[in-house]
Amino acid sequence: MTVDQTDDQTDAQIDAQVADQPADNHAPTATARCIAQAEAFGAHNYHPLDVVLARGEGAFVWDLEGRRYVDLLSAYSAVGQGHCHPRIVAALVAQAQQLTLSSRAFHNDRMGDMLEKIARLSGYAKVLPMNTGAEAVETAIKAMRRWGYERRQVPEGAAEIIVAGGNFHGRTTTIVGFSDEPEYSRGFGPSTPGFVLVPFGDAAALRAAIGPHTVGVLLEPIQGEAGVVIPKAGYLTDVRAACDAQGVLLCFDEIQTGLGRTGAMFAWQHEAARPDLLVLGKALGGGVYPVSCMCADEDVMRVFTPGSHGSTFGGNPLAAAVCIAALDVLVDEDLVARSASLGERALARLRREVRGPRIADVRGRGLMMAVQYHEPIARQVAQELAKVGLLAKETHGTIIRLMPPLVISQDVLDGALDAAIPVLARG
Numbered sequence: 001m002t003v004d005q006t007d008d009q010t011d012a013q014i015d016a017q018v019a020d021q022p023a024d025n026h027a028p029t030a031t032a033r034c035i036a037q038a039e040a041f042g043a044h045n046y047h048p049l050d051v052v053l054a055r056g057e058g059a060f061v062w063d064l065e066g067r068r069y070v071d072l073l074s075a076y077s078a079v080g081q082g083h084c085h086p087r088i089v090a091a092l093v094a095q096a097q098q099l100t101l102s103s104r105a106f107h108n109d110r111m112g113d114m115l116e117k118i119a120r121l122s123g124y125a126k127v128l129p130m131n132t133g134a135e136a137v138e139t140a141i142k143a144m145r146r147w148g149y150e151r152r153q154v155p156e157g158a159a160e161i162i163v164a165g166g167n168f169h170g171r172t173t174t175i176v177g178f179s180d181e182p183e184y185s186r187g188f189g190p191s192t193p194g195f196v197l198v199p200f201g202d203a204a205a206l207r208a209a210i211g212p213h214t215v216g217v218l219l220e221p222i223q224g225e226a227g228v229v230i231p232k233a234g235y236l237t238d239v240r241a242a243c244d245a246q247g248v249l250l251c252f253d254e255i256q257t258g259l260g261r262t263g264a265m266f267a268w269q270h271e272a273a274r275p276d277l278l279v280l281g282k283a284l285g286g287g288v289y290p291v292s293c294m295c296a297d298e299d300v301m302r303v304f305t306p307g308s309h310g311s312t313f314g315g316n317p318l319a320a321a322v323c324i325a326a327l328d329v330l331v332d333e334d335l336v337a338r339s340a341s342l343g344e345r346a347l348a349r350l351r352r353e354v355r356g357p358r359i360a361d362v363r364g365r366g367l368m369m370a371v372q373y374h375e376p377i378a379r380q381v382a383q384e385l386a387k388v389g390l391l392a393k394e395t396h397g398t399i400i401r402l403m404p405p406l407v408i409s410q411d412v413l414d415g416a417l418d419a420a421i422p423v424l425a426r427g
């Protein structure tokens with residue numbers, strides 16, 4: 001395995017960096033080299049485990065040294081359909097040879113099929129395609145604000161959107177501005193005004209926060225990055241009722257929870273709390289290509305008029321071909337039902353077998369599960385899991401998320417739990 005090199009200078013720099021690293025031996029292995037390059041030339045905005053992945057298939061990934069792992073993160077749920085799903089990859093390759101980008105200055109022959117498929121699957125009349133999750137959330141924020149000005153006669157510039165403590169909706173300046181996680185927002189101000197924070201899971205607090213300038217509520221039905229925080233039963237229904245009573249919009253960010261992750265197609269379906277706006281991403285592109293969208297009915301979507309919003313790559317034919325295949329796989333392989341049944345069994349087992357003084361909580365819904373510790377030892381646990389061939393990632397120091405691809409077989413999942421449980425329980 002060689003790594004692309006641009007010039008000798010670069011090479012020398014990297015080797016120096018590698019030599020500085022505490023390695024078992026000083027020969028710059030391909031693994032050490034990849035890590036050193038990321039350190040040397042990349043911004044240090046992530047703190048990955050020391051694993052260099054080179055191949056993936058279904059629920060498995062392999063590192064550069066040929067070690068096989070079961071993926072228990074699924075790229076934060078983006079790889080719901082499994083790594084390199086042959087149908088999705090075939091759709092990508094075929095489309096790449098036909099047309100990759102039209103821009104929205106012209107129509108293309110694939111976008112319509114994608115929009116219709118998402119609309120039928122989600123039950124919304126209209127779909128606005130974007131690329132990343134954060135862009136689709138921004139789209140929803142714009143839609144709610146403009147709807148408020150046009151339909152609720154909120155004074156220009158005064159619109160408020162209610163969001164929840166512990167939220168994660170992406171990394172744009174506006175979005176991190178209403179995060180209460182200091183690590184996401186520190187030093188990036190001034191933050192965009194017009195957001196009101198209420199505690200997640202407290203419907204009474206949310207109801208009380210709705211005022212004359214409120215245009216909408218933006219929530220994750222289950223908070224993913226916060227560590228699989230599941231609100232108590234009835235919360236989503238109560239929030240829906242509060243929004244209805246006051247005539248404000250409800251938007252669910254299902255970028256992580258949507259498309260089967262929680263054992264329902266959408267997490268809102270667990271409480272029949274259908275939002276006015278639904279934001280999707282991650283698994284919408286099958287782990288192959290970034291695809292996101294905002295879904296809404298006509299009443300909301302008509303706030304967008306020509307020139308009011310857009311994206312050069314949004315709705316491109318390559319994205320459309322991949323998205324269509326990703327959704328076909330989800331439906332044809334019955335991944336939502338798999339997530340529900342595999343998740344239920346796995347969670348029951350984790351609850352039974354992962355116990356002890358260090359364990360604060362074991363929770364989950366479908367194949368979105370988490371183990372929480374009293375102490376900030378989750379990174380150490382993730383490192384131990386990697387040693388036994390399991391890839392998971394800590395969040396907030398105390399929580400390990402367990403989110404395998406939805407295509408994982410019962411046998412592989414059972415085997416992964418056999419290996420994981422002693423590590424998780426030991427902490």
Ligand SMILES: *Cc1c(COP(=O)(O)O)cnc(C)c1O
Nearest residue numbers: 132133134168169170224255256
């Ligand atoms: C990942 C995620 C996002 C951001 O998606 P990007 O594609 O990284 O911009 C937004 N909301 C939720 C709930 C997410 O999990």
